[in-house]
Amino acid sequence: MNVQEQIKKYITSQPEPKRSDIQELHRITLQVSPECKLWFFDGKNSKNQTVSNPTIGYGVHTIKYAGGKSREFFQIGVSANKTGISVYTLVLKDKKHLAKTYGKQLGKASVTGYCIRFRALKGINIDTLEAAIRCGLAAQNEKAS
Secondary structure (H helix, E strand, C coil), X not given: CCHHHHHHHHHHCCCCCHHHHHHHHHHHHHHHCCCCCEEEECCECCCCCECCCCEEEECCEEEECCCCCXXXXXXXEEEXXXXXXXXXXXXXXXXXXXXXXXXXXXXXXXXXXXXXXXCCHHHECHHHHHHHHHHHHHCCCCCCX
16 A cells, blocks of 8 residues: 555544544645655554554655664654644754744644644634644754754
8 A cells, every 4th residue: 555545544544523634634734745755654663563643744854863873754744643633843943933933823722842732623723733834844854863
């Protein structure tokens, strides 16, 4: 199964209204960056153990580890969780940027250093969320882990 098929299967497996919200986030993110690399992380490690919720990824950046190794990973992630949806921005250096820049305008969301978490899109200012996604995709390779 290719990445597009994995993403479609993941989205359709979600209950409504989460399914429609994730589909809309997928559309918005592809509208922001139509040529970005798509990823699907099933949430399992190399030992097939679940380590996180499955995530749709967008864009690409290089993670550099202290030991000198590096690997490619996505810049933006969208994932369903028990209570709603999480949007991850993984390449911002300033861990206060999301909350400081977008937090008050987002609506009913909690914002951490790299994650915007909310129950449903209906309580979110979509333009502000789109701006946060644009910011995360524009920050390519800004982060050196």
